[in-house]
Amino acid sequence: MAPVATPFFFYLFAAIMLIGGIAVITRKNPVHSALALIVTLLAQSSIYLMLYAPFVAGVQVILYAGGIMVLFLFVIMLVSIDRSMKERQFNSQWVVGIVAATALAGLFVTVYIKGTSIFPDRVLPIIESDNTQKVATMLYGQYMFAFEIASLLLLVAIIGAVVMAKKRI
Amino acid sequence: MEAMLHITTLHYLVLGAALFLLGVIGVLTRRNVVVVLMSIELILNAVNLNLVAFSRMWGGIHGQVFAIFVITDAAAEAAVGLGILIAFFRNKETVNVDEVNLLKW
Numbered sequence: 326m327a328p329v330a331t332p333f334f335f336y337l338f339a340a341i342m343l344i345g346g347i348a349v350i351t352r353k354n355p356v357h358s359a360l361a362l363i364v365t366l367l368a369q370s371s372i373y374l375m376l377y378a379p380f381v382a383g384v385q386v387i388l389y390a391g392g393i394m395v396l397f398l399f400v401i402m403l404v405s406i407d408r409s410m411k412e413r414q415f416n417s418q419w420v421v422g423i424v425a426a427t428a429l430a431g432l433f434v435t436v437y438i439k440g441t442s443i444f445p446d447r448v449l450p451i452i453e454s455d456n457t458q459k460v461a462t463m464l465y466g467q468y469m470f471a472f473e474i475a476s477l478l479l480l481v482a483i484i485g486a487v488v489m490a491k492k493r494i
Numbered sequence: 495m496e497a498m499l500h501i502t503t504l505h506y507l508v509l510g511a512a513l514f515l516l517g518v519i520g521v522l523t524r525r526n527v528v529v530v531l532m533s534i535e536l537i538l539n540a541v542n543l544n545l546v547a548f549s550r551m552w553g554g555i556h557g558q559v560f561a562i563f564v565i566t567d568a569a570a571e572a573a574v575g576l577g578i579l580i581a582f583f584r585n586k587e588t589v590n591v592d593e594v595n596l597l598k599w
Contacts, residue, residue: 350520355528376550400576404583422522433511459555475566482570489577
């Protein structure tokens, strides 16, 4: 299906993402930060849909917004945030941090202005709809080894998280 | 105006770069560990956006597969990071990164 009003929706979701991102790094209450991050992730999944990546969009909603963020909210409930909310929110090197980020922004701007010609400026062909099937074939075919390593990584992460969060081992 | 109405790969890359910068600012300036971990999630999402945009540009699917691997890594990172955070909070009764200075001289 051909996309409808792509520029409008791109700018809409980009604005939602950036506002959510700014809210994440400026809110005092970490719960508000987490909720803003969920908004950002959902807007990003819409951008994935516009890029013809429905499987990644679904994974983003279910795993990121549904799994990882619930983990974050649980941990925020486990640790007491009353004290940290009364403290200063930004550390003493915030000027240096802003300067470093500005330098990085300058680098990005330079690269993207100089490298505009690298990216083909054409209307891209629409990919047919068997996206999920292609991803599955790739995951269980060409990327089989990486897939197994990823499962091992998750196992190690689970054991590590349990050991770390346990009172006495 | 023409460049505004025609969404190319570069638009997605600029959006990803902006999100990356927000994450970097969050990591460098915030004192709350939970918000620092969330900023890392922002950075990983910026990378994912770039990967999917390039995958669209070349018409292939490798970028999307790699984005799924990055999401897996993000899940593992969040689990371990929050486990460390709970252990840290149990020992110090705070979530302030500035107080993690045991190895500092």
